[in-house]
Amino acid sequence: MSPTVRVKTLTIDGQAVGAREDQTIMQVARENNIFVPALCAIEGLTPVGACRLCIVEVKGVNKLLPACATRIEEGMEVTTNSERVANYRRTILEMLFSEGNHICSVCVSNGHCELQTLAKKLGMTHVRVPYRSTMRRVDASHERFIADPNRCILCTRCVRVCDEIEGAHTWDVMGRGINSRIITDLSQPWGDSDSCTSCGKCVNVCPTGALFEKGKAVSEMSKRQEFLPYLTLMREGKK
Amino acid sequence: MIAEELSKTAAAEREAQAQFEHRINVCVAASCLSSNSDKIKSALETEVKKKGLEKSCQVRGVGCMRLCSRGPLVSTETQGEDETQPASVLYQNVTPEDAPALVESLKGEPVKALECPTDTPFFKSQVTIVLENSGKIDPERIEEYIAVEGYATLLKALTTMTPAEVIAEISRSGLRGRGGAGYSTGLKWTTVAKANGGSRKYVICNADEGDPGAFMDRSVLESDPHRILEGMALAAYAVGASHGYIYVRAEYPLAIKRLRAAIRQAERNGLLGTNISGTTFSFTVELRLGAGAFVCGEETALIASIEGKRGQPRPRPPYPAESGVWGCPTLINNVETFANIVPIIREGGDWFAGIGTAKSKGTKVFALTGQIHNTGLIEVPMGTPLREIVYEIGGGIPGGKAFKAVQTGGPSGGCIPAQHLDSPVDYESLIQLGSFMGSGGMIIMDETSCMVDVATYFMEFCMSESCGKCVPCRVGTAHMYDLLQKITRGEATMADLDLLLEVCDVVKNTSLCGLGMGAPQPIFSTLRYFRDEYLAHIEAKQCPAGVCKIHEGNEEVIA
Ligand SMILES: Cc1cc2nc3c(=O)[nH]c(=O)nc-3n(C[C@H](O)[C@H](O)[C@H](O)COP(=O)(O)O)c2cc1C
Ligand code: FES
Numbered sequence: 032m033s034p035t036v037r038v039k040t041l042t043i044d045g046q047a048v049g050a051r052e053d054q055t056i057m058q059v060a061r062e063n064n065i066f067v068p069a070l071c072a073i074e075g076l077t078p079v080g081a082c083r084l085c086i087v088e089v090k091g092v093n094k095l096l097p098a099c100a101t102r103i104e105e106g107m108e109v110t111t112n113s114e115r116v117a118n119y120r121r122t123i124l125e126m127l128f129s130e131g132n133h134i135c136s137v138c139v140s141n142g143h144c145e146l147q148t149l150a151k152k153l154g155m156t157h158v159r160v161p162y163r164s165t166m167r168r169v170d171a172s173h174e175r176f177i178a179d180p181n182r183c184i185l186c187t188r189c190v191r192v193c194d195e196i197e198g199a200h201t202w203d204v205m206g207r208g209i210n211s212r213i214i215t216d217l218s219q220p221w222g223d224s225d226s227c228t229s230c231g232k233c234v235n236v237c238p239t240g241a242l243f244e245k246g247k248a249v250s251e252m253s254k255r256q257e258f259l260p261y262l263t264l265m266r267e268g269k270k
Numbered sequence: 271m272i273a274e275e276l277s278k279t280a281a282a283e284r285e286a287q288a289q290f291e292h293r294i295n296v297c298v299a300a301s302c303l304s305s306n307s308d309k310i311k312s313a314l315e316t317e318v319k320k321k322g323l324e325k326s327c328q329v330r331g332v333g334c335m336r337l338c339s340r341g342p343l344v345s346t347e348t349q350g351e352d353e354t355q356p357a358s359v360l361y362q363n364v365t366p367e368d369a370p371a372l373v374e375s376l377k378g379e380p381v382k383a384l385e386c387p388t389d390t391p392f393f394k395s396q397v398t399i400v401l402e403n404s405g406k407i408d409p410e411r412i413e414e415y416i417a418v419e420g421y422a423t424l425l426k427a428l429t430t431m432t433p434a435e436v437i438a439e440i441s442r443s444g445l446r447g448r449g450g451a452g453y454s455t456g457l458k459w460t461t462v463a464k465a466n467g468g469s470r471k472y473v474i475c476n477a478d479e480g481d482p483g484a485f486m487d488r489s490v491l492e493s494d495p496h497r498i499l500e501g502m503a504l505a506a507y508a509v510g511a512s513h514g515y516i517y518v519r520a521e522y523p524l525a526i527k528r529l530r531a532a533i534r535q536a537e538r539n540g541l542l543g544t545n546i547s548g549t550t551f552s553f554t555v556e557l558r559l560g561a562g563a564f565v566c567g568e569e570t571a572l573i574a575s576i577e578g579k580r581g582q583p584r585p586r587p588p589y590p591a592e593s594g595v596w597g598c599p600t601l602i603n604n605v606e607t608f609a610n611i612v613p614i615i616r617e618g619g620d621w622f623a624g625i626g627t628a629k630s631k632g633t634k635v636f637a638l639t640g641q642i643h644n645t646g647l648i649e650v651p652m653g654t655p656l657r658e659i660v661y662e663i664g665g666g667i668p669g670g671k672a673f674k675a676v677q678t679g680g681p682s683g684g685c686i687p688a689q690h691l692d693s694p695v696d697y698e699s700l701i702q703l704g705s706f707m708g709s710g711g712m713i714i715m716d717e718t719s720c721m722v723d724v725a726t727y728f729m730e731f732c733m734s735e736s737c738g739k740c741v742p743c744r745v746g747t748a749h750m751y752d753l754l755q756k757i758t759r760g761e762a763t764m765a766d767l768d769l770l771l772e773v774c775d776v777v778k779n780t781s782l783c784g785l786g787m788g789a790p791q792p793i794f795s796t797l798r799y800f801r802d803e804y805l806a807h808i809e810a811k812q813c814p815a816g817v818c819k820i821h822e823g824n825e826e827v828i829a
Contacts, residue, residue, distance in 0.1 A: 080585035126745035211738030
C-alpha cells in the first residue's frame with residue numbers, strides 16, 4: 032500500500048464501511064463479512080468480471096456492476112442482494128449448468144465444487160433453459176492431470192494463474208462465443224505442452240471438476256487455494 | 271509544410287485542374303470498383319488518348335458518388351466559357367464499351383441512354399458535410415485534398431487556436447459520437463484532455479464497422495482518407511496526444527491501401543510527423559488491422575486487440591479516457607465523428623449546431639439497403655423523417671410491395687414499423703421507438719419479410735460474434751437463438767416465449783459489454799410491433815410472410 036492511498040467510506044447493504052480507495056467492492060464486502068457470490072474472481076488474480084455472479088446495484092448507476100472489478104468510491108451505496116439481482120444470479124447459474132455437462136454424482140469434485148456450492152446457496156433448484164449436452168474431448172495426455180472441458184465454465188482462473196503467477200502462460204482461450212474453450216499452448220495436447228511446468232496451480236484454482244488430478248475417484252478432488260494470496264503477498268513485498 | 275506553402279500547393283493544383291476543359295470522374299470506391307469501374311477508367315483513358323484529347327480532358331478516379339445501386343457511376347464536367355460552375359452530367363450503369371460515346375459527348379449532347387438524373391430527391395434532399403468531398407476528389411492524391419482547402423484547418427488551428435479553444439468549438443457544435451451510443455464528443459475530448467497522461471496519450475479512430483449491411487465508414491475512408499487524418503490530428507492537438515491508431519478491419523483492403531497512401535503523402539508533406547508546420551505539435555498515425563470480429567468494435571476490446579491481446583471487452587470503468595491503450599489516456603472516436611471535425615473547426619461550432627434537432631446536431635450518413643429502389647450512401651440532416659428517407663430519397667419499395675419496417679442500429683437496434691414513419695431520425699427518437707442510432711446501417715424490409723426470421727438472423731449474428739467471455743452473452747445468445755429457431759419451426763409454446771423473454775432480460779441487464787446488453791433488442795422491438803407474427807408461429811403454426819418453413823403434421827409422423 033503506497034502512502035498516498037486514501038481512505039473512503041461507503042455503505043454496503045446499509046452497513047457503513049471504510050475502505051482504501053484502491054479496493055474493489057468485493058474486497059471490502061468480504062472484509063466486512065458480506066457475502067458476494069463469485070466464480071471467476073479469486074483473491075490474488077486480476078479480476079475479469081466474466082461470470083457476472085457478483086453483480087451488485089449501486090445507487091445512481093443504472094447498470095449492474097461487477098463487484099469484483101469495480102473500485103469503491105466515496106459515498107457509494109451498494110446493495111448486494113436485492114430480489115432482482117438474486118433472480119439474475121440464479122438464471123446465470125442455470126445457464127452455466129445448461130452449457131456444460133455438470134452431473135455432480137459422477138464428478139470428482141462432487142462436494143468440493145464451487146459451482147455446486149453456489150447453486151445450493153443461491154437456491155437454484157431447476158435448470159429451465161434446455162441443456163446443450165456438450166461432447167467435448169477429454170484431455171488425459173498429461174502425466175499427472177486431466178482436463179475435462181465439459182465441466183469447464185470458462186472462468187479463466189487457470190489462464191490467469193498460469194500467466195500471472197506461474198509465468199508460463201500455458202493456458203489460453205480459443206474460439207468465440209458458445210464455441211469458446213480453454214486450450215494448452217497452441218491447442219496441443221496438455222501432455223505435449225513445452226511451456227507447462229506441471230506446477231498444478233491451474234488444477235487447484237479451478238472451481239469445478241474440469242481440471243483434476245489423475246487417480247481421483249468421484250468426490251475425492253478437493254482443491255487447495257491457500258497458496259494464492261500468500262504468493263501474491265510475497266510478490267508485492269518484493270516490489 | 272507551413273500555411274503559405276499549403277496555399278501555394280492548393281493554387282498550383284487548382285491551376286493545373288483549370289487547364290482541362292473537360293473532366294471525366296469515375297467512381298473508384300469499393301461498390302463501383304466491384305463492377306469493374308477500373309476497366310471503365312482505363313477504357314476512357316485509352317479513348318481520350320486515341321482522340322488526342324489528353325491536354326484538354328482529364329480522366330480521374332474519385333470517391334463514392336452515393337447512388338451505389340446504379341453503379342458504376344461516371345460524371346463529366348465541362349468548364350463553361352464564362353460560368354464559374356462547370357456543367358456536369360452523371361451517368362449510371364456505365365460499361366467500358368460506353369467509353370467512346372462518353373468522350374464523344376463532351377463536345378455535344380449528353381448520352382441520353384446512360385444519363386442519371388440528379389435533380390431527384392435522392393440528391394436534392396441530402397446535405398453533405400461528412401461526404402462533402404466524396405465523389406469530387408481523387409482520394410489517392412493529397413494535392414486534390416489540399417486544393418479543396420484540406421489541411422488548412424489543421425494549420426490554422428495549430429497556429430491560431432489553443433487546444434482548449436478547439437475543444438470549446440467542438441463542444442459548442444453539439445457533435446455526438448457517430449459510433450453508436452451518441453456520447454458528446456466535446457465532453458469526451460475534455461475528459462481526455464484533462465486526464466493525467468504522464469508522458470503519453472493516444473487517439474484512436476474506430477474503423478471496425480461490424481454492423482451487417484453497414485458501409486458508411488468504409489466509404490468515407492475510401493473516398494476521402496485525408497479528412498480522417500486531419501480530424502484525428504486536430505483531436506490529438508486538442509487532447510494533447512502525439513500518437514494515433516486507425517483500427518480498420520482487414521476486409522477493407524481498398525480503404526487500407528488508400529489510408530496507407532494518405533499517411534505516407536501527409537508525412538512527406540510535413541502534415542503528419544514531428545513539428546507539424548513548424549510548431550511544437552507532433553503527431554504520427556499507425557494502422558492496425560483487425561480480423562473482422564464485430565466485438566472488436568467495442569472500445570475496450572479494440573484496445574486489447576491493438577495491444578496484441580485477444581479482442582475481448584473488459585469492465586468499464588475505468589474508461590479509455592482514463593486508461594486506454596497501453597494504460598494511457600485514450601480518445602477513441604468513430605470514423606464519421608472524425609470526419610465532422612474539420613468542417614466544424616473550419617465553419618465554427620455554431621454553424622454545425624444550426625443543423626439538425628435540439629439534441630442531435632449535424633447530419634448522419636446512412637447505408638441504405640434492403641427492399642428499396644435507391645440503395646447506397648445517404649447523408650441527411652438529423653431529424654429528417656423516416657418517411658422522407660424511405661419514399662423520397664430511397665424512392666420507395668420496388669415491385670409494388672408494401673413497406674413493413676426499417677431496421678436501424680444493427681444487431682443492437684430494432685425494427686420500426688409503418689405507423690412510426692413520420693418520426694424524425696435522431697438519437698432520442700430512435701431509442702424511444704425501441705431502436706437505436708447505431709453506426710448508420712438502415713435496412714428496409716417489405717411485406718415479404720418475416721419479423722421472427724429477422725430477429726433470428728440478428729440473434730445468430732450476436733451468438734457467433736459474442737466473444738465468449740461473460741456467461742450471459744455467451745450462453746444466453748445461444749439459448750435465445752435456439753428458442754427463436756424453435757418458434758420459426760413452429761415447435762414453440764407460449765412457455766417458450768416467456769422463457770425467451772426472461773433470458774432476454776438477464777442478458778440485457780447482466781452482460782459485460784454492449785454486445786450482450788444490446789443483443790435482445792431486435793427481439794424486444796419485433797415483439798413490440800409484430801407480436802401477432804410471433805403468436806401466429808406459436809399458436810397457429812403459421813408464418814404470415816411465408817418465410818419460415820413450418821413442418822405441419824408433426825403429429826401425423828408420430829401417429
Ligand atoms: C459490440 C460493439 C460493437 C461496436 N462496434 C463499433 C464499430 O464498429 N465502430 C464504431 O465506431 N463504434 C463501435 N462501437 C462503439 C464503440 O465502443 C465506441 O463507443 C465508439 O467507437 C466511440 O466513438 P464515438 O464516440 O465517436 O461514437 C461498438 C460497440 C459495441 C458494444
Ligand atoms: S466474480 Fe465478478 S464477474 Fe465473476
